[in-house]
Amino acid sequence: MQKFISVTKPSMPKLNEYVVEIKGLWKSRWLTNMGAKHKAFEAALKRYLHTENVVLFANGHLALEYAIQAFDLSGEVITTPFTFASTTHAIVRNGLIPVFCDIDPIKYTIDASKIERLITDKTSAIMPVHVYGQLCDTEAIEKVAQKHHLKVIYDAAHTFGIPNVANYGDASVFSFHATKVFNTIEGGAVTFSDSTLKTKMDRLKNFGVLVENDHVYFGGNGKMNEFQAAMGICNLRHLAAEIKRRRVVVQRYQLRLKDIPSIAFMQYTKESNYSYLPVLFKSKHIRDAVYTSLQEKKIEPRKYFYPLTNKSSIGRNGTVQTPVAQDVADRILVLPLYANLLMVDVDRICDIILEQKILES
Numbered sequence: 554m555q556k557f558i559s560v561t562k563p564s565m566p567k568l569n570e571y572v573v574e575i576k577g578l579w580k581s582r583w584l585t586n587m588g589a590k591h592k593a594f595e596a597a598l599k600r601y602l603h604t605e606n607v608v609l610f611a612n613g614h615l616a617l618e619y620a621i622q623a624f625d626l627s628g629e630v631i632t633t634p635f636t637f638a639s640t641t642h643a644i645v646r647n648g649l650i651p652v653f654c655d656i657d658p659i660k661y662t663i664d665a666s667k668i669e670r671l672i673t674d675k676t677s678a679i680m681p682v683h684v685y686g687q688l689c690d691t692e693a694i695e696k697v698a699q700k701h702h703l704k705v706i707y708d709a710a711h712t713f714g715i716p717n718v719a720n721y722g723d724a725s726v727f728s729f730h731a732t733k734v735f736n737t738i739e740g741g742a743v744t745f746s747d748s749t750l751k752t753k754m755d756r757l758k759n760f761g762v763l764v765e766n767d768h769v770y771f772g773g774n775g776k777m778n779e780f781q782a783a784m785g786i787c788n789l790r791h792l793a794a795e796i797k798r799r800r801v802v803v804q805r806y807q808l809r810l811k812d813i814p815s816i817a818f819m820q821y822t823k824e825s826n827y828s829y830l831p832v833l834f835k836s837k838h839i840r841d842a843v844y845t846s847l848q849e850k851k852i853e854p855r856k857y858f859y860p861l862t863n864k865s866s867i868g869r870n871g872t873v874q875t876p877v878a879q880d881v882a883d884r885i886l887v888l889p890l891y892a893n894l895l896m897v898d899v900d901r902i903c904d905i906i907l908e909q910k911i912l913e914s
């Protein structure tokens with residue numbers, strides 16, 4: 554039987570470490586609603602992220618939705634179509650219109666030089682994404698935003714573990730989903746510069762409650778529970794080691810595949826969190842062939858992010874052309890990457906890729 558290899562596998566602490574962390578919950582019977590673990594994890598994140606304001610959420614998507622709501626945005630939001638559906642859906646579910654800007658062909662992040670021409674009198678914010686953990690051109694984005702008085706909310710779902718990433722723009726939104734480089738099973742957080750928004754966000758995620766029986770916002774339920782927070786406390790202890798092991802895995806792939814002209818790797822830096830391993834093929838034809846061959850051998854790479862969010866069947870503003878994003882989406886493939894991925898498995902994946910005659914075409 555062939556071993557199934559998924560695109561990722563969540564990192565978990567030793568069972569006993571987690572048990573120690575959650576033991577007290579059997580005594581306190583305080584399972585959610587901002588208990589001791591929630592407080593401790595929020596404090597730990599403030600230190601880790603070097604930021605003043607952190608609010609935890611049940612998941613990254615809700616964190617995006619509540620962050621947008623907290624800023625009272627209206628009209629149009631300029632964003633990227635080269636992202637997970639969540640970014641676009643969070644905008645639309647807040648009653649806003651996403652306006653899609655094309656991306657940079659090297660970094661895959663929003664092309665800051667193309668933002669200004671999309672600004673109208675209805676634009677209220679820019680929502681860029683640090684795709685695969687590659688930081689956007691934050692300086693250029695800041696310049697445009699200041700000139701036109703726009704808010705900047707970063708979808709930072711891929712960037713946890715990169716130094717100083719929490720302090721760009723007005724807010725950054727993190728995902729701690731099981732598939733991310735750092736997980737709290739499900740989970741997310743928003744960091745932001747305006748401290749006056751702290752109580753507002755805390756209330757929004759808890760039905761807008763001010764005091765018992767009084768509600769000051771139309772909030773919902775976005776709370777992170779104690780078991781999630783406990784998982785976060787444990788996983789945070791091991792994150793640095795996780796990232797190091799991921800780097801070793803990436804280096805192995807690069808060693809094996811570097812001489813193939815039809816495959817290009819993303820550039821990692823000293824500060825990378827090695828959250829994803831995207832490779833860009835010379836053509837869609839080659840990408841799709843490699844994808845199919847790997848799947849036939851029970852290996853599951855992912856076409857992140859294909860189709861573009863402005864091209865899916867519910868895509869809005871699908872008429873706006875984003876040719877660079879389209880070209881990247883057609884040729885990209887994200888290969889399996891996680892800390893415990895064995896070198897023999899990396900080699901097997903590389904062998905299958907290298908066997909493809911189509912690579913020479």
Ligand SMILES: *Cc1c(COP(=O)(O)O)cnc(C)c1O
Nearest residue numbers: 612613614637639710728729730
């Ligand atoms: C994972 C992800 C999200 C959503 O986070 P969840 O925690 O899964 O809800 C949002 N944006 C991007 C770019 C993501 O990759």
